[in-house]
Amino acid sequence: MTLDARPIRTGADSADSADSTDSAASAAGAVADGLPATMRAARFDTAAGTLKVEDVPVPRPGAGEVVVKVAACGICQSDLSQLDGHIPPRLPVVTPGHEASGVVAAVGDGAGHWKAGDRVVLGAGKACGTCPACRFGGGTNTCEDLQVMAFHYDGAWAEYVLTDATTLIAVPDSVPLEHAAVLADAVSTPYGAIDTAQLRSAESVGVWGLGGLGTHLVQLTRVCGASPIVALDPLPAARERALALGADFALDPTDGYTKARLKEITGGKGLDVAFDCVGRTPSFTQAERALGHRGRLVLVGISPDPLAVGPELHFVRNRHTVIGHTGYRMEHLEDLVELTARGRLDISGSVSAILPLEEVNEGIRRLREREGNPIRILLRP
Numbered sequence: 001m002t003l004d005a006r007p008i009r010t011g012a013d014s015a016d017s018a019d020s021t022d023s024a025a026s027a028a029g030a031v032a033d034g035l036p037a038t039m040r041a042a043r044f045d046t047a048a049g050t051l052k053v054e055d056v057p058v059p060r061p062g063a064g065e066v067v068v069k070v071a072a073c074g075i076c077q078s079d080l081s082q083l084d085g086h087i088p089p090r091l092p093v094v095t096p097g098h099e100a101s102g103v104v105a106a107v108g109d110g111a112g113h114w115k116a117g118d119r120v121v122l123g124a125g126k127a128c129g130t131c132p133a134c135r136f137g138g139g140t141n142t143c144e145d146l147q148v149m150a151f152h153y154d155g156a157w158a159e160y161v162l163t164d165a166t167t168l169i170a171v172p173d174s175v176p177l178e179h180a181a182v183l184a185d186a187v188s189t190p191y192g193a194i195d196t197a198q199l200r201s202a203e204s205v206g207v208w209g210l211g212g213l214g215t216h217l218v219q220l221t222r223v224c225g226a227s228p229i230v231a232l233d234p235l236p237a238a239r240e241r242a243l244a245l246g247a248d249f250a251l252d253p254t255d256g257y258t259k260a261r262l263k264e265i266t267g268g269k270g271l272d273v274a275f276d277c278v279g280r281t282p283s284f285t286q287a288e289r290a291l292g293h294r295g296r297l298v299l300v301g302i303s304p305d306p307l308a309v310g311p312e313l314h315f316v317r318n319r320h321t322v323i324g325h326t327g328y329r330m331e332h333l334e335d336l337v338e339l340t341a342r343g344r345l346d347i348s349g350s351v352s353a354i355l356p357l358e359e360v361n362e363g364i365r366r367l368r369e370r371e372g373n374p375i376r377i378l379l380r381p
């Protein structure tokens with residue numbers, strides 16, 4: 001048990017009571033709030049570059065906070081970016097995992113609208129409380145310095161996770177908690193991108209890159225009424241999957257015929273909306289050139305590549321828009337729970353594997369090596 005293993009707390013704190021609770025817990029093995037004293041958690045030591053599952057204290061909720069018993073938590077590409085050092089560390093030691101669902105285990109003062117046993121999915125960010133947007137009454141959706149779970153504070157590759165009550169969305173019994181975990185980020189980020197694109201029904205859509213984000217974009221644009229939907233990926237298996245999930249056409253963007261095929265598919269007009277989930281120069285360039293009049297290109301994928309739009313005259317005359325997109329708002333997550341609960345959206349095919357927390361490093365290996373072309377590998381603590 002190290003100082004670094006202590007949970008990050010926010011706002012009006014309860015550090016004093018938590019300290020006394022922890023020591024009482026150590027003596028008794030369990031405490032009055034029903035939470036155990038310690039739990040298993042995957043801890044990433046940013047200096048050493050190691051990830052180990054170890055015993056740490058179970059966090060206690062402060063004012064406005066809730067402790068959730070984690071049911072499932074995804075392994076995301078951005079977790080790998082943190083583990084590989086591509087995202088600068090915020091904390092010396094942190095519990096990764098920001099795509100989580102679970103059951104409310106303990107509730108702090110002022111969070112009484114939640115109760116033990118409530119099924120929930122967690123939004124991955126909370127308002128900083130100090131930026132201009134927060135000072136003028138904003139919240140998670142407008143904060144300019146969003147505190148991101150698993151980066152600024154401990155995430156959910158653990159048996160329990162401490163979070164702000166404002167980051168929870170209720171999950172009805174009809175939605176499996178494993179599916180709810182996938183909704184957080186893996187589905188909500190592409191859903192947010194559709195909002196960013198201001199997609200209308202019957203608009204044509206192209207989706208470049210059919211990993212987790214792109215595959216969900218195909219499903220979601222279908223739910224939102226896009227027509228036709230064109231999925232683009234060099235991998236035949238990814239194209240087959242996209243066709244099975246609602247794409248009208250699936251193209252290999254490297255075969256030299258993409259531009260002509262897209263023109264033909266859209267009746268010569270070009271795409272209304274292009275989503276680039278790859279973010280590399282070739283996919284961006286191809287997607288931007290495929291836009292029709294008033295076409296919008298939304299960049300969802302992340303890479304260090306330089307990006308340039310085509311001839312200025314063409315871009316301006318056709319009133320093209322290029323927009324960057326990241327993350328999602330809490331109402332996006334709530335929409336997705338509703339769509340899943342009503343059977344409009346089926347993401348059962350997105351759960352590629354469920355591993356026990358102790359096998360977190362095996363899950364990371366499978367994602368890194370793209371073994372079996374996984375959409376989401378989940379951990380079940």
Ligand SMILES: [Zn+2]
Nearest residue numbers: 076078099185
């Ligand atoms: Zn993620």
Ligand SMILES: [Zn+2]
Nearest residue numbers: 128131134143
């Ligand atoms: Zn803020």
